[in-house]
Amino acid sequence: MRANSLAFRLFASAAAWTLVVLPVTAFLLVSLYRQALERNFDARLNVYLTSLVASSTEEGAPTPTDPADFGQPIFGIPFSGWYWQIKPLGKGTRPDFISDSLLDQQLNLPSANGIEPDASLTRRAHIDGPNRQRLRIVEREIRPSGANSPPYSYAVAGDSSEIDRDLAAFTTMLIAALAVAGLGLVAATFFQVRFGLSPLRAIRERLAAIRSGEAEKLEGELPLEIKPLQQELNALIQSNREIVERARTHVGNLAHALKTPLSVISNEARTQSDTLSTKVIEQAEIMRSQITHHLDRARVAARSNAIGEVTDVGAVLRALKRTLDRIYEERGLTLELDAAPGLKFQGERQDFEEMVGNLLDNACKWARSNVRASAERDASAGQFTVTVDDDGPGLNQAERARIGKRGQRLDETKPGSGLGLSIVADLVHLYKGRFALEPSPQGGLRARLELPAA
Template structure:
């Protein structure tokens, strides 16, 4: 039966991950470096070790003589005194192989240091000498003394006056050189290990210092959560500064939401207080309350509730992320619909919009804003409406929507009054007086702007500045 218990995996520390990543490449590289350095030292040591042996073999070949009886004599022996001292660890020998594997060479001439003994060459070495006639061959061999290991240089040549090839070799005890190489290897590994530890410590210190702004940011966020600070404070590197700014924006956004909700509730309470007071006074003043009065006051209450609900929803959508609406999807249907609604005006709508403008917000909100303004223009114009949309010249992340008409327009003193809730500058025309106020509220919710001015066509010009997707 499978285990249904789930285990909680703790996220790995960022510092631990970075240090572990550095160690994963540093340790192998340092080990390889120690091995390479040891190999180079070994090669150099044996090259230096082999040079005197190579010189001794060359000197022996040059100074060897063969008499009429085939006896071999050396006219000048190598000068190193160790060749004269018995079992000194330095030997030379001129001999022949008897054809038997692992058998001592038959001595034709030898150094006194051999003390009457001979040397044994392994079959691979003998084959190598035979195939490389006259060339130096380097190999290892068992020495004369117990535990002695020789490093030898040998050449197989045919001497003048002889028919059989002879082997001329010189050898030396390599145990001292081997110990030096081993000591160097241990020292190199120890130094690389120390360097590895120092490097890991340096990486750890660097990571801790490099990530210290993140730790500071974490503490500042904790201070905000605990109420010790209003915002994330401090100066941060360019890589982290945007994060701190976004956190401050998020904190401000949350505060604005709470404050806006408190304001909406207060406004709604004040807006409903007057109709309720009127109904209460009328109910107390007479036995019956006129139905027309009740209907009017309840309609006012309904409009106020609807208005504040719109504002609350717009405020929430205004800070949403990832919601976009192509502007053409809003303007095109209105351009087709409004002439049908206002048939008596022979309405003409001129639309000039920048290609592929996309509103960064909900479709319902842009429909409410542009729809209210175009409907308002169609209601008051004589014949023509002009709609323009383009990227704002001052900010490439904002777009400018301008709606004009050739109606009577407004007096400049009436622009501010027209944006107030419930304001109706012409009581003869149907409407609630909330349209322009809704547009203004929605524009502010999206951190945009809404302005009224005089149009060059003679009527009213409504200008919206709203966020768009991407830069122009």
């Protein structure tokens, strides 16, 4: 899955959303659970506070009495974390009664810290208790015998580490559960994206089949959302074929329309033996050569972007070898081939034959005894390279620069029109490839083609 792919974007956005939502959900759930724990803890403290008031208040008595043990042994264990205290309201006064668990210490009351009571006239707070315990305390103002009696502070405190322990256990389980859920969501998103985009992968594979010549159009059932795309692509492919066919027809008609009058002119001129006739024949041949050259370029330009044209590289090289072996049989040349198996050219066979045939023929003309041709795939660039080496005299840098120009020949004793390498260069350019002449390791000239692979 590549970073700039649609699948990656969908997967990354879903994964990012999951990574944002799950922590926020965890935070909200932990906060709600803490509030629930504190409410339950406060309710428990309120029960103890109510029991404390009931145990220490006698009807008509203006002051509280010692509640002693009001049914909760935990308040008798020193520094157990559970404490109660009854104290007259007023600064500097000591409590009248405290739980045995407090020994000789006092509780830091919420009323002394300016905390206001709630609707139930109860003050609630977190305080530091004995032995640095973190306590949750509830405090209420009570007048034992009515409005005329002095007010007393009744307070009960409990170790809030219970809340922290329960909250920590809940948080651990919640994180584990959300982590599993998150991984499940990410995995489900991955498979959902893969499944949802599978029709696009199918289209890519079918387009590759069309480009490689294995199919003529996009076939098969696709989702309704992609069906219009399939129809438009098929229409585009058909339109491309029709345009190419019309271009071929026009090129053929033009070739016939131009070459026929030239043939008539040449034939008429050959019936005469004067200087003018010779000049007419010469110029007519030049015109014929130029027309052929430019019509070939137009023909290739029409075909080079055609969809579905594929050529077997090895088959063409072997066919050219058989032809050249017969042509240069008397010279005893050795023509070696080395083509990667399954290598295919993204273009028409005739064009590939013309490019490689010109290079091999040129190498055979100049070679002393050996010509070697190889074809290798460059997978990273979607191309392949054809290399033709000979052991002839070779060319220097200036000669290599000049030989590629149309009509340029370095040795008039060799047969040819001087158009071969320029035609190769034109064809390579039309196929968006590269053509270069270099010194050969065999001592002669190396011609190298880089062409699109199917």
